[in-house]
Amino acid sequence: MIKKKPKYGLLIDYEYCTGCHTCELACAQEYKHQPGVRGIKVFEVEQKLPNGSAYLTYFPFPTEVCILCPHLTKKGLEPACVKHCMAACMKYGRIEDLAVEIKKPRMVLWSGKQ
Amino acid sequence: MAGSKAKPRSSDTEIIQTTSWSAGPGCHGTCGVLAHVKNGKLTKIEGDPDHPFNQGRLCARCLAMTQYVYHPDRLTRPLKRIGERGEGKWQEISWEEAFDWIEKRMDRIRKDYGPESVIFSMGTGRDISPWLCMLAYAYGSPNVVFALSGNACYSPRIAAVETVLGDYCVPDAAQWLEKRYDDPKYRLPKCIIIWGYNIPNTCPDNIFGHWFIDLMKRGTEIVCIDPRMTWFSSRAKHWLRLRPGTDGALAMGFLNAIINESVFDREFVEKWTNAPFLIRTDSGKLLRESDIRTDGKPENFIVWDSSKKEPVVWESNRAAYRPGTCKPALHGNHTIVLKDGEKVVCKTVWDGFCEEVNKYPLDRVSEITGIPKKKIHAAAHFFAECKPSSIHWGLPIDSTPGITPTAQAITALWCLTGNLEVPGGNIIARNAFECVSYALPGAEGVIKLASKEADQKRISTDKYGPFRKFIWRAQTDTVLDQIFTEKPYPIKAIWMQTGNLIAGIGFEPKKWVEALKKLDFIAAVDLFMTPTTQLADIVLPAASFLEKDGVRSWWVPLQTINKAISVEGCKPDVEINFELARRFDPNLRWKSVEELFDNILQKSGMSFKELQKKKWALPPEGNPSAPYRRHEKGLLRKDGRPGFETPSGKVELYSSLREEWGLEPLPHYEEPPFTPVSRPDLAKEYPLILSTGRRSFAYFNAEHRMIPWLRELDPNPIVEIHPDTAKSLNVGDGEWVWVENWLGRQRFKAKLTLAVLPQMVMAAHGWWFPEEEGAEPSLFGAWKSNINQLIPMGSQGKDGLGAPIKNLLCKVYKV
Ligand code: SF4
Ligand code: SF4
Ligand code: SF4
Numbered sequence A: 001m002i003k004k005k006p007k008y009g010l011l012i013d014y015e016y017c018t019g020c021h022t023c024e025l026a027c028a029q030e031y032k033h034q035p036g037v038r039g040i041k042v043f044e045v046e047q048k049l050p051n052g053s054a055y056l057t058y059f060p061f062p063t064e065v066c067i068l069c070p071h072l073t074k075k076g077l078e079p080a081c082v083k084h085c086m087a088a089c090m091k092y093g094r095i096e097d098l099a100v101e102i103k104k105p106r107m108v109l110w111s112g113k114q
Numbered sequence B: 001m002a003g004s005k006a007k008p009r010s011s012d013t014e015i016i017q018t019t020s021w022s023a024g025p026g027c028h029g030t031c032g033v034l035a036h037v038k039n040g041k042l043t044k045i046e047g048d049p050d051h052p053f054n055q056g057r058l059c060a061r062c063l064a065m066t067q068y069v070y071h072p073d074r075l076t077r078p079l080k081r082i083g084e085r086g087e088g089k090w091q092e093i094s095w096e097e098a099f100d101w102i103e104k105r106m107d108r109i110r111k112d113y114g115p116e117s118v119i120f121s122m123g124t125g126r127d128i129s130p131w132l133c134m135l136a137y138a139y140g141s142p143n144v145v146f147a148l149s150g151n152a153c154y155s156p157r158i159a160a161v162e163t164v165l166g167d168y169c170v171p172d173a174a175q176w177l178e179k180r181y182d183d184p185k186y187r188l189p190k191c192i193i194i195w196g197y198n199i200p201n202t203c204p205d206n207i208f209g210h211w212f213i214d215l216m217k218r219g220t221e222i223v224c225i226d227p228r229m230t231w232f233s234s235r236a237k238h239w240l241r242l243r244p245g246t247d248g249a250l251a252m253g254f255l256n257a258i259i260n261e262s263v264f265d266r267e268f269v270e271k272w273t274n275a276p277f278l279i280r281t282d283s284g285k286l287l288r289e290s291d292i293r294t295d296g297k298p299e300n301f302i303v304w305d306s307s308k309k310e311p312v313v314w315e316s317n318r319a320a321y322r323p324g325t326c327k328p329a330l331h332g333n334h335t336i337v338l339k340d341g342e343k344v345v346c347k348t349v350w351d352g353f354c355e356e357v358n359k360y361p362l363d364r365v366s367e368i369t370g371i372p373k374k375k376i377h378a379a380a381h382f383f384a385e386c387k388p389s390s391i392h393w394g395l396p397i398d399s400t401p402g403i404t405p406t407a408q409a410i411t412a413l414w415c416l417t418g419n420l421e422v423p424g425g426n427i428i429a430r431n432a433f434e435c436v437s438y439a440l441p442g443a444e445g446v447i448k449l450a451s452k453e454a455d456q457k458r459i460s461t462d463k464y465g466p467f468r469k470f471i472w473r474a475q476t477d478t479v480l481d482q483i484f485t486e487k488p489y490p491i492k493a494i495w496m497q498t499g500n501l502i503a504g505i506g507f508e509p510k511k512w513v514e515a516l517k518k519l520d521f522i523a524a525v526d527l528f529m530t531p532t533t534q535l536a537d538i539v540l541p542a543a544s545f546l547e548k549d550g551v552r553s554w555w556v557p558l559q560t561i562n563k564a565i566s567v568e569g570c571k572p573d574v575e576i577n578f579e580l581a582r583r584f585d586p587n588l589r590w591k592s593v594e595e596l597f598d599n600i601l602q603k604s605g606m607s608f609k610e611l612q613k614k615k616w617a618l619p620p621e622g623n624p625s626a627p628y629r630r631h632e633k634g635l636l637r638k639d640g641r642p643g644f645e646t647p648s649g650k651v652e653l654y655s656s657l658r659e660e661w662g663l664e665p666l667p668h669y670e671e672p673p674f675t676p677v678s679r680p681d682l683a684k685e686y687p688l689i690l691s692t693g694r695r696s697f698a699y700f701n702a703e704h705r706m707i708p709w710l711r712e713l714d715p716n717p718i719v720e721i722h723p724d725t726a727k728s729l730n731v732g733d734g735e736w737v738w739v740e741n742w743l744g745r746q747r748f749k750a751k752l753t754l755a756v757l758p759q760m761v762m763a764a765h766g767w768w769f770p771e772e773e774g775a776e777p778s779l780f781g782a783w784k785s786n787i788n789q790l791i792p793m794g795s796q797g798k799d800g801l802g803a804p805i806k807n808l809l810c811k812v813y814k815v
Helices: A022-031 A080-084 A095-099 B065-069 B095-113 B129-139 B155-165 B211-217 B231-235 B247-260 B266-272 B349-357 B362-369 B373-385 B403-416 B465-469 B476-485 B501-505 B509-518 B573-584 B593-604 B608-614 B656-660 B680-685 B708-713 B723-729
Strands: A008-012 A040-048 A054-062 A090-094 A108-111 B013-019 B032-038 B041-047 B079-081 B090-092 B118-122 B144-146 B168-171 B191-195 B221-225 B238-240 B278-280 B301-305 B310-315 B320-322 B333-337 B343-348 B389-393 B426-429 B493-497 B521-526 B538-541 B550-552 B558-561 B688-692 B718-721 B736-741 B744-752 B760-763 B808-814
Touching: A008 A054, A008 A095, A022 A040, A022 A080, A022 B041, A022 B708, A054 B231, A080 A090, A080 B041, A090 A095, A095 A108, B013 B558, B041 B065, B065 B708, B079 B095, B095 B118, B095 B493, B095 B521, B095 B538, B095 B573, B118 B129, B129 B144, B129 B493, B129 B573, B144 B476, B155 B168, B155 B403, B155 B465, B168 B389, B191 B211, B191 B373, B211 B221, B221 B231, B221 B373, B238 B373, B247 B349, B247 B362, B247 B373, B247 B403, B266 B403, B278 B301, B278 B349, B301 B343, B343 B349, B362 B373, B373 B389, B389 B403, B465 B656, B476 B509, B501 B509, B550 B593, B558 B593, B558 B608, B573 B593, B593 B608, B680 B808, B718 B723, B718 B736, B723 B744, B723 B808
Parallel strands: B118 B144, B118 B493, B191 B221, B191 B389, B221 B238, B493 B521, B521 B538, B688 B760, B718 B744
Antiparallel strands: A008 A090, A008 A108, A040 A054, B013 B032, B032 B041, B079 B090, B079 B538, B168 B426, B278 B343, B301 B310, B310 B320, B333 B343, B550 B558, B688 B808, B718 B760, B736 B744, B736 B808
């Protein structure tokens, strides 16, 4: 099934995501979500590196529920999660524009449903 | 209502700018927030993008405020106990009845036993502490208590740094500059040591944790000192994974590497520290002018002038040599003729300091800390050779009875490497514009006891030097003892304000319950019923930060808290305490709360209303509360001379105060009292190191368990166990386990994680279950997963400070 090509998305520089869960709460507040429902969910990944040392990564994962905050972006404001992100590691925009901003390792470009 | 209203975004919503400090997020930070208010109700909260502290960002706890302020369990009426203590039977009364009853009860106690027989107890430091002091002092009691054993949170570090250099220091993240990192006066630190701090979780100590991430994005490299794997450790250039509690040994090792390989700032050492002062080799004490001259003053010290080859006097009160010029020797033994003609050999402080440091060769430090020698060496050099560098430290430093000698060593690190008071280094932190509401150690504000005499009965001032000199609280362990012994005087009542003694801050909490039950009267002020308020005779419902006006001056900026909403029935702490203070002290200095705020803000030249309009203010250059290089400019000392606010006016590598208090004046390492090294006997039965106190991103200490959005993020009391250890214990991820030691056992949910070393576990703190039965014996499940039951009271250091919180022993087995 062919779906409409998405125009907007989030560019996530997950190297800097600290796992603070602000994005989850910003979304929950914006949409008064019930506990359990989130537009974005933060995952913790721990791994052992070849040198034996332990390494921690967090990744904010936009879920099925994310609609990219059109009521805010239409007014020129940032999505609630992006605005509050404590590490300022997410950016909202047109996918083409965001793609050119991938200039460092450990970034993910996520396409939304808009 | 607030003078600082932003433009409404829709016609019926008003946006009110305020400051996040206080109940709500619960932290020590000072985020600017925008409260969206519709028909008097909070509909949404956002970070204020124009605020220099958080620049629009906000944490999960603050973003959950709509669930917090309108929570169905919020206390909204004063409650008077009608059953037995702890039985959970309450009667709602009016505020007027509550005030009258408290006044009557406390007046009686004051008449019969004196005001000092009432303890005023608080939890963590925020916009409650000053008002708690105001009430205690108006009543006449000097006994304000922060109820953690060894007062082991922040105050010990502040007191220790003040012992060395007369003021406290924090790392420079450009927080004094409006344009922050872009200000041309600022320099990016090339290296920051993050020492025992997972600071993105909850911004403790008035530092916004994510500033360090801002700096890292701009190029700052991290040295992470932490037994736990954290976000920082994973991104650090050097990660030193030490055995919990051995920070002091590591700091001495750093000094060793830095001094012996001469990567320190010799000019700073000669000019600004007491390194050239002479120490008598017969007594081991500082040589004083009174030792060599009959008319000499004991507060003056002696150096050896290496060009004139004679002793020269350092006049402490002028912070200068007499006569003016002197080339003081840093090394060597010098024979000095005393006033009675006797001769005594003296060495320099610097030689004594180096001797102490040389007791910690890296092999030995490696053995104590468990970190390979090479790694220590590389990290120490990286720190010392990067200019500027800074150090940011956390609670683990306070979490050992050896706190002060550890903090002396770490303070010496930032001083000796030339990073004191330079842009991007460690900066002397004073209250903004020197306006003091909450008098942290060393600070003096307008809220004071009526007289110095009234302070003499403060518990433990006779025992502990830092409590006489810097810390205006009573020593907690001594307070608990005194409740039982009634010596030297009985304690009859306690006023507890937004601190959870039983589930959050009190170690051996069952002892605290017993102590509370011994008292004639217990009043509690809080926002929710907790295991602690449950034991009170009267409970008063307090307001969150959104429901009150307040002032904040803790470091920077200076700003106001602006009332955005009201929750019917709740009162701000300041108003509760002001009403009672007025009743207890008819001569109270202030006629209204606003007058009190104006008085606190006086030194800023602004009134409360004026500051409210301005929103926030940063002290300008030249103000004693604004950096940089104030010691050179004479901005630190009251007399306007260059130097520091220490007894000698120098950075005291050898502490004259500690000498006066009969304690070791030089930094050193003390093995904590309950480790596999200090107690191999106990370690046989309890082989794992027990650490606690790590922060949760969802909670501030014992708060927030009732907020659905937050509880969902961190639903259970977790104990972190290394997968290899768990395997040997036959424990699977998510299984419930007992964590046990000689004080008891508690249930935790095992999280198998590489975050901890195999020989340790990390148990979450502050756990109680608001959803469970409140009445005794349950006390909201306070006896199920309360790690404080495994931590002893009474293990404070020789100066009354510190407690073994992260370096105990335990065993773990399946439930
Ligand atoms: S973009 Fe909007 S809807 Fe999507 S996760 Fe962020 S806050 Fe939620
Ligand atoms: S708010 Fe930002 S830093 Fe925090 S968890 Fe979400 S993406 Fe990560
Ligand atoms: S914890 Fe940090 S982000 Fe949250 S309100 Fe406090 S200072 Fe602001």
